[in-house]
Amino acid sequence: MITVESGSVLVVLSGLPGVGKTTLARELARSLGAPHVRVDAFETALGLRATSARDGDPTGYRLAHVVAGDALQSGRHAVVDAVNPVREARDGWRALASEVGVPLLEVDVVCSDPELHERRVRERTADLPGQVVPTWEGVTGRPAWRRDADEPAAVVVDTATTALARAVVELRARVDAHPEQVAVPASLLAPHHRFGAWAVRGEPEVVLETERLVLRRWREADLEPFAAMNADPEVMEHFSSGPMDRAASDGLARYADACFEVHGFGLAAVERTDDGAFLGFCGFGRHRRRPEAVEVGWRLARHAWGHGYATEAGRAWLEAAPGIGLERVACYVTATNRRSLAVARRLGLVVEEEDVWAGQPVVVLSTRP
Numbered sequence: 001m002i003t004v005e006s007g008s009v010l011v012v013l014s015g016l017p018g019v020g021k022t023t024l025a026r027e028l029a030r031s032l033g034a035p036h037v038r039v040d041a042f043e044t045a046l047g048l049r050a051t052s053a054r055d056g057d058p059t060g061y062r063l064a065h066v067v068a069g070d071a072l073q074s075g076r077h078a079v080v081d082a083v084n085p086v087r088e089a090r091d092g093w094r095a096l097a098s099e100v101g102v103p104l105l106e107v108d109v110v111c112s113d114p115e116l117h118e119r120r121v122r123e124r125t126a127d128l129p130g131q132v133v134p135t136w137e138g139v140t141g142r143p144a145w146r147r148d149a150d151e152p153a154a155v156v157v158d159t160a161t162t163a164l165a166r167a168v169v170e171l172r173a174r175v176d177a178h179p180e181q182v183a184v185p186a187s188l189l190a191p192h193h194r195f196g197a198w199a200v201r202g203e204p205e206v207v208l209e210t211e212r213l214v215l216r217r218w219r220e221a222d223l224e225p226f227a228a229m230n231a232d233p234e235v236m237e238h239f240s241s242g243p244m245d246r247a248a249s250d251g252l253a254r255y256a257d258a259c260f261e262v263h264g265f266g267l268a269a270v271e272r273t274d275d276g277a278f279l280g281f282c283g284f285g286r287h288r289r290r291p292e293a294v295e296v297g298w299r300l301a302r303h304a305w306g307h308g309y310a311t312e313a314g315r316a317w318l319e320a321a322p323g324i325g326l327e328r329v330a331c332y333v334t335a336t337n338r339r340s341l342a343v344a345r346r347l348g349l350v351v352e353e354e355d356v357w358a359g360q361p362v363v364v365l366s367t368r369p
């Protein structure tokens with residue numbers, strides 16, 4: 001097995017012709033600086049029919065594997081765009097990701113509006129030399145596209161209801177995040193609610209304000225102190241992944257901020273009002289193991305401990321929770337993380353259960369009695 005250490009991610013977009021895969025893949029690849037590995041381009045160049053994979057000729061897919069594998073091994077992400085109509089095709093990408101040692105982000109692209117889908121297929125013109133574009137009859141004559149029950153769940157993008165730019169931001173946030181975030185099976189693209197007005201002081205980037213702190217959206221200038229904090233072994237003592245490198249830290253910051261676009265809440269940057277110092281983050285996110293739950297989280301630079309800042313920021317978030325429709329907020333803390341447990345208790349969270357994750361005892365607390 002060849003292992004890549006670079007944090008590359010294999011992104012695979014699957015779905016029927018005409019759902020908008022290629023447009024999305026092209027934009028996502030551009031945003032990530034990754035090659036757009038388009039299986040129908042290989043099939044067209046080889047003179048194969050668009051249905052060749054379904055008919056048992058995987059040559060186009062084999063070539064795409066080589067190109068995607070090559071990009072991943074040179075430390076880049078790869079964005080694959082393929083119908084992936086049969087189980088073998090989908091399993092092939094899983095095997096490639098595991099062979100190269102990178103996380104796989106599977107995305108099912110659908111168009112829930114049949115009229116729109118039909119119009120897209122009928123209006124589509126060839127954009128590759130020699131390409132034969134599928135007809136609507138050809139698309140509807142195919143077996144329904146679906147995953148088998150035992151296949152991993154994918155993120156679903158419905159191009160009938162999701163703007164292209166938003167889908168790119170959301171998928172990019174997945175890719176940019178620490179690789180562990182990539183594998184979260186629930187759809188980030190589910191309908192969500194938003195805070196009507198985030199602005200507290202009339203500044204759109206301010207999320208909440210407390211006596212001593214401003215909780216706000218992220219800025220480029222935060223990345224450096226954030227990376228220093230995430231590289232500190234004392235700050236990262238209770239995370240099994242250990243201290244983070246700069247790329248992972250920048251990815252986490254982008255993810256934290258993108259959450260606001262996706263969910264309407266996120267992990268806000270914490271700034272001290274007095275001197276504008278960046279202290280860390282505090283806010284709401286979705287837990288990677290329990291994406292149905294909203295979790296409150298905090299992480300502050302070592303110099304900011306011992307002042308009550310985490311409790312102050314966490315309290316502001318919990319007070320805001322009912323206003324954004326959150327009935328229950330959970331908190332997952334490693335049982336040995338005494339300081340974090342103390343914050344949770346000061347905030348009135350109650351222990352719901354004790355569990356063991358990845359060999360570590362974990363305490364689950366929540367706002368619900």
Ligand SMILES: CC(C)(COP(=O)(O)OP(=O)(O)OC[C@H]1O[C@@H](n2cnc3c(N)ncnc32)[C@H](O)[C@@H]1OP(=O)(O)O)[C@@H](O)C(=O)NCCC(=O)NCCS
Pocket residue numbers: 234235236238298299300301304305306307308309310311312332333334337339340342343
């Ligand atoms: C978890 C973490 C945010 C807690 O920070 P913290 O400073 O201990 O927590 P608070 O901000 O609530 O501060 C409480 C401390 O400040 C003191 N304090 C000083 N002035 C205070 C004030 N005005 N109000 C309240 N407390 C004050 C309290 O007495 C308490 O001190 P103590 O811990 O010595 O008893 C911090 O340890 C951290 O970032 N850890 C690494 C990341 C992490 O583990 N995150 C949690 C993952 S689940």
